[in-house]
Amino acid sequence: xxxxxxxxxxxxxxxxxxxxxxxxxxxxxxxxxxxxxxxxxxxxxxxxxxxxxxxxxxxxxxxxxxxxxxxxxxxxxxxxxxxxxxxxxxxxxxxxxxxxxxxxxxxxxxxxxxxxxxxxxxxxxxxxxxxxxxxxxxxxxxxxxxxxxxxxxxxxxxxxxxxxxxxxxxxxxxxxxxxxxxxxxxxxxxxxxxxxxxxxxxxxxxxxxxxxxxxxxxxxxxxxxxxxxxxxxxxxxxxxxxxxxxxxxxxxxxxxxxxxxxxxxxxxxxxxxxxxxxxxxxxxxxxx
Amino acid sequence: xxxxxxxxxxxxxxxxxxxxxxxxxxxxxxxxxxxxxxxxxxxxxxxxxxxxxxxxxxxxxxxxxxxxxxxxxxxxxxxxxxxxxxxxxxxxxxxxxxxxxxxxxxxxxxxxxxxxxxxxxxxxxxxxxxxxxxxxxxxxxxxxxxxxxxxxxxxxxxxxxxxxxxxxxxxxxxxxxxxxxxxxxxxxxxxxxxxxxxxxxxxxxxxxxxxxxxxxxxxxxxxxxxxxxxxxxxxxxxxxxxxxxxxxxxxxxxxxxxxxxxxxxx
Amino acid sequence: xxxxxxxxxxxxxxxxxxxxxxxxxxxxxxxxxxxxxxxxxxxxxxxxxxxxxxxxxxxxxxxxxxxxxxxxxxxxxxxxxxxxxxxxxxxxxxxxxxxxxxxxxxxxxxxxxxxxxxxxxxxxxxxxxxxxxxxxxxxxxxxxxxxxxxxxxxxxxxxxxxxxxxxxxxxxxxxxxxxxxxxxxxxxxxxxxxxxxxxxxxxxxxxxxxxxxxxxxxxxxxxxxxxxxxxxxxxxxxxxxxxxxxxxxxxxxxxxxxxxxxxxxxxxxxxxxxxxxxxxxxxxxxxxxxxxxxxxxxxxxxxxxxxxxxxxxxxxxxxxxxxxxxxxxxxxxxxxxxxxxxxxxxxxxxxxxx
Numbered sequence: 001x002x003x004x005x006x007x008x009x010x011x012x013x014x015x016x017x018x019x020x021x022x023x024x025x026x027x028x029x030x031x032x033x034x035x036x037x038x039x040x041x042x043x044x045x046x047x048x049x050x051x052x053x054x055x056x057x058x059x060x061x062x063x064x065x066x067x068x069x070x071x072x073x074x075x076x077x078x079x080x081x082x083x084x085x086x087x088x089x090x091x092x093x094x095x096x097x098x099x100x101x102x103x104x105x106x107x108x109x110x111x112x113x114x115x116x117x118x119x120x121x122x123x124x125x126x127x128x129x130x131x132x133x134x135x136x137x138x139x140x141x142x143x144x145x146x147x148x149x150x151x152x153x154x155x156x157x158x159x160x161x162x163x164x165x166x167x168x169x170x171x172x173x174x175x176x177x178x179x180x181x182x183x184x185x186x187x188x189x190x191x192x193x194x195x196x197x198x199x200x201x202x203x204x205x206x207x208x209x210x211x212x213x214x215x216x217x218x219x220x221x222x223x224x225x226x227x228x229x230x231x232x233x234x235x236x237x238x239x240x241x242x243x244x245x246x247x248x249x250x251x252x253x254x255x256x257x258x259x260x261x262x263x264x265x266x267x268x269x270x271x272x273x274x275x276x277x278x279x280x281x282x283x284x285x286x287x288x
Numbered sequence: 289x290x291x292x293x294x295x296x297x298x299x300x301x302x303x304x305x306x307x308x309x310x311x312x313x314x315x316x317x318x319x320x321x322x323x324x325x326x327x328x329x330x331x332x333x334x335x336x337x338x339x340x341x342x343x344x345x346x347x348x349x350x351x352x353x354x355x356x357x358x359x360x361x362x363x364x365x366x367x368x369x370x371x372x373x374x375x376x377x378x379x380x381x382x383x384x385x386x387x388x389x390x391x392x393x394x395x396x397x398x399x400x401x402x403x404x405x406x407x408x409x410x411x412x413x414x415x416x417x418x419x420x421x422x423x424x425x426x427x428x429x430x431x432x433x434x435x436x437x438x439x440x441x442x443x444x445x446x447x448x449x450x451x452x453x454x455x456x457x458x459x460x461x462x463x464x465x466x467x468x469x470x471x472x473x474x475x476x477x478x479x480x481x482x483x484x485x486x487x488x489x490x491x492x493x494x495x496x497x498x499x500x501x502x503x504x505x506x507x508x509x510x511x512x513x514x515x516x517x518x519x520x521x522x523x524x525x526x527x528x529x530x531x532x533x534x535x536x537x538x539x540x541x542x543x544x545x546x547x548x549x550x551x552x553x554x
Numbered sequence: 555x556x557x558x559x560x561x562x563x564x565x566x567x568x569x570x571x572x573x574x575x576x577x578x579x580x581x582x583x584x585x586x587x588x589x590x591x592x593x594x595x596x597x598x599x600x601x602x603x604x605x606x607x608x609x610x611x612x613x614x615x616x617x618x619x620x621x622x623x624x625x626x627x628x629x630x631x632x633x634x635x636x637x638x639x640x641x642x643x644x645x646x647x648x649x650x651x652x653x654x655x656x657x658x659x660x661x662x663x664x665x666x667x668x669x670x671x672x673x674x675x676x677x678x679x680x681x682x683x684x685x686x687x688x689x690x691x692x693x694x695x696x697x698x699x700x701x702x703x704x705x706x707x708x709x710x711x712x713x714x715x716x717x718x719x720x721x722x723x724x725x726x727x728x729x730x731x732x733x734x735x736x737x738x739x740x741x742x743x744x745x746x747x748x749x750x751x752x753x754x755x756x757x758x759x760x761x762x763x764x765x766x767x768x769x770x771x772x773x774x775x776x777x778x779x780x781x782x783x784x785x786x787x788x789x790x791x792x793x794x795x796x797x798x799x800x801x802x803x804x805x806x807x808x809x810x811x812x813x814x815x816x817x818x819x820x821x822x823x824x825x826x827x828x829x830x831x832x833x834x835x836x837x838x839x840x841x842x843x844x845x846x847x848x849x850x851x852x853x854x855x856x857x858x859x860x861x862x863x864x865x866x867x868x869x870x871x872x873x874x875x876x877x878x879x880x881x882x883x884x885x886x887x888x889x890x891x892x893x894x895x896x897x898x899x900x901x902x903x904x905x906x907x908x
Contacts, residue, residue, distance in 0.1 A: 012375035015368040023428040027405035090296040110534025112506040115527040123307040185645040190662035199647040222398035243400035263401035
């Protein structure tokens with residue numbers, strides 16, 4: 001659409017600008033402010049320069065939680081994307097099955113995040129939980145509150161449960177927008193089922209999948225509430241992801257300076273990755 | 289082949305329903321039964337847990353609080369986003385692209401980063417522990433989302449609609465409310481659904497910004513489970529009840545969900 | 555390459571049919587010669603796309619059979635039928651290059667690399683795509699993309715029939731005629747059976763040797779463009795083909811003669827049967843002349859299209875359009891007109907009387 005220049009359009013944007021700025025600018029400035037200072041309580045501050053940044057960037061604790069975070073997000077994307085696409089491909093295209101699938105599959109998305117954590121806690125408890133009890137009676141030595149491997153398994157399973165539907169819904173919408181003529185042409189050209197997926201469905205889903213990857217990356221990278229309720233970051237530090245660690249530092253130990261510096265580094269990492277990924281996808285688009 | 293196709297979504301739905309079933313199962317048991325007897329359905333069916341929630345004001349006020357700020361946030365986000373999305377979809381103006389990008393970066397800000405400054409900031413403007421505080425703070429991620437989705441829907445409406453209306457002698461406000469808004473009603477519905485959803489499920493900010501008066505149900509759950517020992521039955525009942533508003537909302541927008549996602553342009 | 559026969563073909567999208575309108579196609583019979591260029595013409599919703607999809611095998615007909623070279627193919631799928639189809643909008647594989655797009659159907663049929671290469675280069679040449687063969691197909695313009703979809707059909711040497719489903723819909727008007735003449739040229743060069751579906755009479759008449767006009771799921775006339783113009787067998791054909799279409803006027807039949815506006819009108823066709831519920835007279839605007847006597851009409855409006863004038867007139871039985879040279883003197887208020895006997899037809903219940 002060819003848009004016209006109109007500076008008065010700014011008036012339309014003012015409410016949004018004010019509301020978001022109110023929430024974003026002042027708190028962000030507070031964080032920036034803290035990140036360069038040392039606080040001794042009761043509003044006494046001393047200039048510290050980039051000390052906190054250096055400290056965080058060299059701290060093993062930060063490296064460890066950042067590493068855990070990357071591994072977690074990577075596994076999540078690796079499972080949820082193929083699974084989500086596979087489910088979307090096999091979902092019914094018409095009839096009563098469509099609303100049934102859509103309603104049931106959206107349910108996990110609308111449950112408060114700590115309820116998700118609590119629900120999975122109850123579900124996975126080795127003695128009274130269905131999952132824990134079943135696994136143990138099948139002969140597995142499963143206890144997510146004691147063994148880090150089990151804690152990881154449970155956290156990942158919970159996230160798959162919670163968020164795969166988002167990928168399903170996005171892929172399903174992308175698949176539905178493909179014109180039937182593409183399938184007919186492929187049939188006439190003698191394409192195999194795999195060819196249809198590889199050369200028609202996947203390219204046509206590129207946009208929604210980009211969105212799915214971005215959203216899933218952001219949200220899994222920022223995950224806090226669900227693991228906080230489920231494992232509390234434990235056992236030990238096994239599932240202590242970035243957000244959990246950050247809140248522990250800021251509220252638990254009241255190390256405001258380092259916590260603020262870590263916040264900014266954290267935010268910048270998310271921004272940078274999203275930007276790089278987005279530019280890569282769009283650059284590809286431009287060339288074709 | 290046709291028959292086999294059903295297996296994948298069916299198994300997935302069973303997987304999704306299992307934890308929810310377990311929660312419901314627990315909510316109809318007494319805490320003693322939960323701890324002592326492992327059973328796939330309640331042996332000693334009881335509604336006590338639900339009775340406690342509906343008779344104790346600290347419990348049911350939690351629901352009222354959650355719904356209050358969620359609805360307030362939804363209305364606020366959508367009504368602020370409507371004119372902005374219109375501006376982005378129809379006009380070019382100084383800094384439009386930067387502004388749009390800046391809005392989206394706020395969706396990328398980890399709430400954990402903002403929790404503490406939010407607490408201090410809202411305390412300093414005397415909004416701490418109010419519904420308004422949570423509704424306002426959720427604008428941080430809901431407004432960018434609302435602008436984004438609405439802009440997609442509005443760009444799909446041809447500009448000729450606007451021009452025809454002006455030629456027919458409509459003033460801008462009359463055109464906007466009488467013609468444009470009904471045209472994109474589906475889009476507004478989808479946007480409200482997403483705003484409701486993200487505000488309803490968020491807990492970190494909601495918990496940080498409240499103490500007693502405006503405390504959301506989800507936060508009351510965590511508190512209760514720690515102070516009065518593990519009241520698992522009560523916890524399960526409260527959790528089960530938080531699923532209902534979401535389920536109701538999904539039911540109403542079921543036909544638009546797929547469409548709404550399809551509009552999401554990157 | 556094949557001759558195509560359709561026998562008593564009927565199709566309905568409903569599971570139960572009670573009335574005529576439940577059918578998308580009703581009793582279609584067609585014989586198409588090998589190597590001919592045919593067009594299926596009709597307004598949207600007349601069943602032409604349904605018919606096309608049945609021939610290609612994308613749809614199974616409710617009743618009737620399809621034969622390619624006298625062999626029944628009704629139960630075969632599109633691949634087994636060896637057909638090619640070009641759709642309304644360009645269907646291309648976005649992630650492939652132009653070359654890969656053209657090679658795709660051959661690759662799926664297990665041809666060797668060298669065979670594919672020579673075939674693709676040949677077709678690329680024919681469609682003037684040689685310079686873009688290594689570009690991504692997604693970057694091409696709409697007409698370029700449509701050429702690729704066409705090329706994917708042409709590249710196979712075993713194709714029985716190539717079918718076009720309104721292939722010029724998304725092409726810019728000034729490129730339409732380029733592609734259209736390209737198609738015609740290709741048909742002469744490769745000599746395969748081609749079926750072209752359209753609602754645009756100019757496209758149909760310029761492309762095809764024989765045009766099949768469809769209306770409400772039935773074939774109303776099959777013939778060369780000239781036949782359709784000069785002797786429409788159904789009032790729908792008269793009305794649909796030509797611009798403006800045929801004048802269809804209510805008339806009476808008495809003593810074996812047409813009585814219109816109180817005058818006896820001589821016609822091309824004579825008739826034996828007279829028990830119709832409705833009788834009409836058809837005359838194309840091209841074959842009406844002003845004269846000193848004849849039917850009296852009032853001149854309502856004259857519009858000049860550049861090449862000729864269209865005159866809207868009215869008589870007591872209805873309005874009549876007349877086509878005249880730009881140089882023709884038009885009477886200002888009222889006039890008398892006569893119909894050329896050779897092109898005046900009588901229709902009983904919408905079908906030509908013979």
